[in-house]
Amino acid sequence: MNTKRTDVxxxxxxxxxIVAATTGKLYYPDKEFLLVxxxxxxxxxxxxxxxxxxxxxxxxxxxxxDVLTDANINLKIGNVLSIDQKNKICKMDDDTEIIFxxxxxxxxxxxxxxxxxxxxxxxxxxxxxxxxxxIDEILTKLKDCKKIVTIGGGFIGxxxxxxxxxxxxDVTIVEILSHILHLVFDEEITxxxxxxxKSRGINVKIGVGVKEIIGEEKVTxxxxxxxxxxxxxxxxxxxxxxxxxxxxxxxxIKINEIGSISVDKYMRTSNPDIFAVGDCAEKRDFITxxxxxxMLSSTACTEARVAGMNLYKLSSVKxxxxxxxxxxxxxENNSFGAVGLIxxxxxxxxxxxxxxxFNGVDKHxxxxxxxxxxxxKLIASRESGIILGGEVIGGQSGGELINIxxxxxxxxxxxxxxxxxxxxxxxxxxxPPTAYPIIKAAEIISKKLISKY
Amino acid sequence: MNTKRTDVxxxxxxxxxIVAATTGKLYYPDKEFLLVxxxxxxxxxxxxxxxxxxxxxxxxxxxxxDVLTDANINLKIGNVLSIDQKNKICKMDDDTEIIFxxxxxxxxxxxxxxxxxxxxxxxxxxxxxxxxxxIDEILTKLKDCKKIVTIGGGFIGxxxxxxxxxxxxDVTIVEILSHILHLVFDEEITxxxxxxxKSRGINVKIGVGVKEIIGEEKVTxxxxxxxxxxxxxxxxxxxxxxxxxxxxxxxxIKINEIGSISVDKYMRTSNPDIFAVGDCAEKRDFITxxxxxxMLSSTACTEARVAGMNLYKLSSVKxxxxxxxxxxxxxENNSFGAVGLIxxxxxxxxxxxxxxxFNGVDKHxxxxxxxxxxxxKLIASRESGIILGGEVIGGQSGGELINIxxxxxxxxxxxxxxxxxxxxxxxxxxxPPTAYPIIKAAEIISKKLISKY
Numbered sequence: 001m002n003t004k005r006t007d008v009x010x011x012x013x014x015x016x017x018i019v020a021a022t023t024g025k026l027y028y029p030d031k032e033f034l035l036v037x038x039x040x041x042x043x044x045x046x047x048x049x050x051x052x053x054x055x056x057x058x059x060x061x062x063x064x065x066d067v068l069t070d071a072n073i074n075l076k077i078g079n080v081l082s083i084d085q086k087n088k089i090c091k092m093d094d095d096t097e098i099i100f101x102x103x104x105x106x107x108x109x110x111x112x113x114x115x116x117x118x119x120x121x122x123x124x125x126x127x128x129x130x131x132x133x134x135i136d137e138i139l140t141k142l143k144d145c146k147k148i149v150t151i152g153g154g155f156i157g158x159x160x161x162x163x164x165x166x167x168x169x170d171v172t173i174v175e176i177l178s179h180i181l182h183l184v185f186d187e188e189i190t191x192x193x194x195x196x197x198k199s200r201g202i203n204v205k206i207g208v209g210v211k212e213i214i215g216e217e218k219v220t221x222x223x224x225x226x227x228x229x230x231x232x233x234x235x236x237x238x239x240x241x242x243x244x245x246x247x248x249x250x251x252x253i254k255i256n257e258i259g260s261i262s263v264d265k266y267m268r269t270s271n272p273d274i275f276a277v278g279d280c281a282e283k284r285d286f287i288t289x290x291x292x293x294x295m296l297s298s299t300a301c302t303e304a305r306v307a308g309m310n311l312y313k314l315s316s317v318k319x320x321x322x323x324x325x326x327x328x329x330x331x332e333n334n335s336f337g338a339v340g341l342i343x344x345x346x347x348x349x350x351x352x353x354x355x356x357x358f359n360g361v362d363k364h365x366x367x368x369x370x371x372x373x374x375x376x377k378l379i380a381s382r383e384s385g386i387i388l389g390g391e392v393i394g395g396q397s398g399g400e401l402i403n404i405x406x407x408x409x410x411x412x413x414x415x416x417x418x419x420x421x422x423x424x425x426x427x428x429x430x431x432p433p434t435a436y437p438i439i440k441a442a443e444i445i446s447k448k449l450i451s452k453y
Numbered sequence: 454m455n456t457k458r459t460d461v462x463x464x465x466x467x468x469x470x471i472v473a474a475t476t477g478k479l480y481y482p483d484k485e486f487l488l489v490x491x492x493x494x495x496x497x498x499x500x501x502x503x504x505x506x507x508x509x510x511x512x513x514x515x516x517x518x519d520v521l522t523d524a525n526i527n528l529k530i531g532n533v534l535s536i537d538q539k540n541k542i543c544k545m546d547d548d549t550e551i552i553f554x555x556x557x558x559x560x561x562x563x564x565x566x567x568x569x570x571x572x573x574x575x576x577x578x579x580x581x582x583x584x585x586x587x588i589d590e591i592l593t594k595l596k597d598c599k600k601i602v603t604i605g606g607g608f609i610g611x612x613x614x615x616x617x618x619x620x621x622x623d624v625t626i627v628e629i630l631s632h633i634l635h636l637v638f639d640e641e642i643t644x645x646x647x648x649x650x651k652s653r654g655i656n657v658k659i660g661v662g663v664k665e666i667i668g669e670e671k672v673t674x675x676x677x678x679x680x681x682x683x684x685x686x687x688x689x690x691x692x693x694x695x696x697x698x699x700x701x702x703x704x705x706i707k708i709n710e711i712g713s714i715s716v717d718k719y720m721r722t723s724n725p726d727i728f729a730v731g732d733c734a735e736k737r738d739f740i741t742x743x744x745x746x747x748m749l750s751s752t753a754c755t756e757a758r759v760a761g762m763n764l765y766k767l768s769s770v771k772x773x774x775x776x777x778x779x780x781x782x783x784x785e786n787n788s789f790g791a792v793g794l795i796x797x798x799x800x801x802x803x804x805x806x807x808x809x810x811f812n813g814v815d816k817h818x819x820x821x822x823x824x825x826x827x828x829x830k831l832i833a834s835r836e837s838g839i840i841l842g843g844e845v846i847g848g849q850s851g852g853e854l855i856n857i858x859x860x861x862x863x864x865x866x867x868x869x870x871x872x873x874x875x876x877x878x879x880x881x882x883x884x885p886p887t888a889y890p891i892i893k894a895a896e897i898i899s900k901k902l903i904s905k906y
Contacts, residue, residue, distance in 0.1 A: 015887050047818050047880045060820035298878045298886040306873055326877025335882055365500050367513035399882025400853035411864040420759055424779025425751045427500045429788055429852025433751040434468050
């Protein structure tokens with residue numbers, strides 16, 4: 001048995017692990033950091049869909065290990081088998097032991113595989129795993145396929161299939177819920193996304209589940225619950241991800257009621273020398289404080305920064321409790337974003353909501369070329385006026401526009417305060433100052449509230 | 454003498470006047486609103502530069518009067534000669550009197566004409582006036598010109614000349630300060646803008662003033678202070694704008710020390726029934742509380758909303774004191790933004806500042822097409838950690854990115870709180886979650902602060 005010692009051990013090499021290690025090293029430069037991961041090479045998780053089309057090659061979506069070596073963080077490829085909490089030792093699969101002072105678990109998540117579904121063991125049934133070799137294997141195999149079906153119309157399913165569609169395949173998205181991206185957007189926005197996706201030549205089946213994946217050895221089709229058979233020579237399961245917490249669980253670290261590693265405000269687990277960050281770590285909703293199963297690289301990185309800063313002492317930097325999930329996606333020059341509680345979820349939680357949607361443009365005057373329509377919907381609590389959530393449709397600036405609403409939510413801003421926010425505008429970059437969509441959406445809510453008095 | 458009566462009279466028909474009237478009508482629908490303006494047709498002020506190139510026609514930059522008529526706001530074209538404060542009457546140049554309950558002055562600003570400069574009376578010497586007929590006249594005359602010089606390298610000078618440059622003219626910007634856009638950006642950014650502007654074929658003369666505009670009847674050239682003569686068959690003076698306050702001043706309304714109409718937090722002048730908004734109205738800096746001469750359409754619209762909401766009763770909506778100036782501009786696919794106190798201004802004001810600049814990319818992975826470099830600079834007060842200002846270089850999303858920093862300033866956020874802000878990221882829309890530039894810039898500041906302890 002080979003024994004090594006490090007001050008801080010980070011398990012997991014994707015975004016959360018990297019940021020926890022680099023942030024930690026920044027704040028505690030005298031400590032020795034070691035990052036252990038299974039994968040030889042790391043790919044950028046949110047970039048994976050683009051490997052299937054625009055990028056063509058997984059090497060173009062890789063994170064260089066320079067970010068670690070430049071920061072003087074040691075790297076080891078291997079698998080951690082167990083954590084001895086009492087003696088602060090991790091046991092590896094290569095017969096080494098690593099003694100640590102502080103441990104950060106960034107073990108991420110794994111694709112959900114529906115074991116109950118007949119045919120999932122067939123050849124050419126894939127998941128979107130965050131593993132370079134596996135993605136390369138799919139890419140190779142898809143080359144010979146013409147008809148491809150994805151089961152699940154969430155972000156990964158839709159983004160991957162919009163990319164595969166660019167390679168001239170016949171692609172179909174099957175979503176059991178009433179709309180694609182149903183969990184993230186309100187209905188009017190999902191309808192708009194569906195129309196866009198269809199106009200790009202993608203087949204979309206909504207409101208229908210999959211009964212069976214058909215085939216002898218290889219996939220030949222998908223049987224839907226309504227009896228329809230869709231021909232397919234490959235099927236991609238994109239039914240979401242589950243937390244990868246077996247290492248923590250088997251080592252006696254507390255897991256919460258929805259299967260995430262329990263953490264406090266500073267990302268400390270039930271053992272204060274062991275932190276958890278990213279997909280595997282508990283998140284509580286910023287508004288409701290309920291545990292939620294959000295898996296976002298941006299959230300993971302925020303958590304990783306918090307953990308890194310607070311490894312050896314609390315630096316009281318975290319000014320918020322709870323996660324604000326901010327989603328965005330883009331198809332060609334169209335962007336869609338959502339933050340916080342969308343209308344249907346706010347209602348489900350019991351809020352008395354009032355909403356305002358404003359349709360405008362992302363440049364001004366509209367006669368400028370490449371002007372794109374822009375829509376902002378704000379969801380507020382009627383009594384307090386506090387912004388609970390927002391949704392955006394736009395062009396290239398939609399990703400930052402939804403971040404503005406996110407920052408407003410984080411600062412507990414109200415409809416009233418949004419009415420007079422100070423913004424900058426420019427003809428080529430933003431909506432006009434007279435019709436800045438976030439302010440106009442707040443104005444619509446304000447008008448609804450006035451008419452009640 | 455023809456006498457009319459209205460509840461609310463708005464003088465001035467550009468962005469501030471329109472938004473004051475429409476917001477006022479929204480909050481006080483039972484009141485009668487009348488907007489009086491000189492111009493037959495209104496052009497979008499910030500869109501004026503694009504008339505000279507991309508738009509080609511001032512009609513493509515006009516604001517339709519539908520925004521007024523749709524909101525049931527009466528419109529009258531004419532000139533207000535005087536305000537009788539005691540009897541609440543405005544006298545017009547067509548021999549009518551308008552009796553009002555509330556008056557909003559949105560009289561804007563006028564181009565500065567340097568009377569001391571020899572040659573300004575020559576033919577083909579223009580200013581950028583916010584007047585459609587005048588702009589149309591320049592457009593017609595410029596058609597026959599080949600060499601055009603602008604005196605003044607502020608936003609208007611640079612934007613107008615980048616557009617004129619697209620029409621295959623030989624254009625030169627002359628700026629007396631050490632760099633173009635010197636008042637808005639720190640030096641390193643102005644240098645980058647200069648390089649970009651030059652690479653687009655525009656001649657830039659910095660650090661040198663103009664002694665004389667040369668010509669007999671028509672302009673033939675510009676004589677610089679260093680003796681150089683630049684040939685020119687047209688000269689555009691873009692030396693800034695001065696508040697248009699003569700109506701207010703002559704009517705006994707208080708004017709502040711820098712020539713703006715004095716207002717309180719709710720945009721009320723020395724007479725509480727008379728409001729002033731936009732370029733003509735007093736602004737105080739959000740950080741220093743000093744009167745400042747900022748003229749921005751976005752600021753004007755925020756003020757107009759505040760005035761409109763508070764016309765008849767204070768609705769206590771204004772949660773901030775002071776103006777946060779947010780500038781942005783764009784040349785082709787490059788954007789530049791600045792907000793609050795930039796470094797040199799913060800130092801001039803006496804702040805002990807600490808800054809952080811981060812260079813990254815606006816998409817991820819970088820291998821995606823159309824990835825643009827992105828830079829964020831944050832300026833903070835060393836002791837309090839409060840963000841004082843920020844600057845941005847980027848692509849299409851730069852206009853909203855600078856707005857995010859603006860919202861952080863408005864919420865008095867600190868470096869510490871920026872370190873853990875929750876943002877959303879997407880490969881095609883934003884920087885990577887591991888290197889979101891606002892957070893990374895805060896991290897650089899944080900590191901500087903740590904190394905001091």
